Amino acid sequence: MAESATAPVVSAGAQLPIIGKSQIKPTWCPGCGDFGVVASIEMALKRLKIPSKDVVIVSGIGCSSNLPHFLSSYGFHGLHGRAIPLAEGIRWGNHELTVIATGGDGDGFGIGCGHFVHAMRRNVKLTYVTMDNQIYGLTTGQASPTTTLGHKTKSTPTGVIEYPLDPIALALASGATYIARGFSGDVKHLSDLVAGAIQHKGFAFVDVFSPCVTYNKINTFDFFRQRVYKLENAGHDPHDIVQAWQRSLEWGDKIPIGLFYSVDRPTYEDMEEVLHAGPLAHQSAGLKGKESVLDEFV
């Protein structure tokens, strides 16, 4: 794992640096929704005052997955669909770190979908932010698992015939304990959701409408601006899973954003005995009590 080029050097006793932008400038198209998402993550970490040395942002592959390069935390740009296993491994190696997985709808709900579902079942304490532009952006505009029915793309010239996956409903069904949806056109609101996710004790998922201005001419900023409404202004109770299910089904003239569901449940780390002794990174290597284990088998 490499520290980004701009990680500041601190003298003893000085206040530890909080996250900021790195020297690497985003390579996204002008107007891409992902600018709003990186700004919201930076804003949330600044507000929570988490030193950048304690933050690891990981990703898979896609335009959105370039995000870890652009902030001054630790980062790991992994393989397509593998942001979640990377994040789980880092978290289990040192569960004092704040670990944020990022990526796209193709990365997380297509090739990486199995990892997504099982991490939610385990309730690993992670934040997962998906930049859901309902298209494969990096590979120039093929249909993704969230592309809507009938949408004509490079890979579906006569329109999508496969029913789109609903990330919020999938997260509810899989046992995630913090489930939210944001819009990159409302960075302040999104940063509140991301800050809540980082503070949550368990698997926290924030799906973000993050328009691809180059390859998705249907789900644009205007499309969402005309439709999104905030759950917190609509009397929604995020502790009521039945209400959360009902809201997750809403799509059309009105589309909800905000916190759908939140519940306290023991995390994987709470239940994993070995981690009770502290982060593995601080434990001595090797098998404890190996003689008695060997005696059993010899």
Ligand SMILES: Cc1ncc(C[n+]2csc(CCOP(=O)(O)OP(=O)(O)O)c2C)c(N)n1
């Ligand atoms: C194993 C593997 N299969 C396919 C690809 C090609 N590929 C790279 S990014 C991508 C899809 C990216 O879409 P998404 O995750 O939605 O990210 P976006 O570019 O839209 O932000 C694909 C299919 C790859 N890099 N590796």
Ligand code: SF4
């Ligand atoms: S192709 Fe789309 S997703 Fe990729 S950087 Fe450009 S606008 Fe963003």
Ligand SMILES: [Mg+2]
């Ligand atoms: Mg995408």
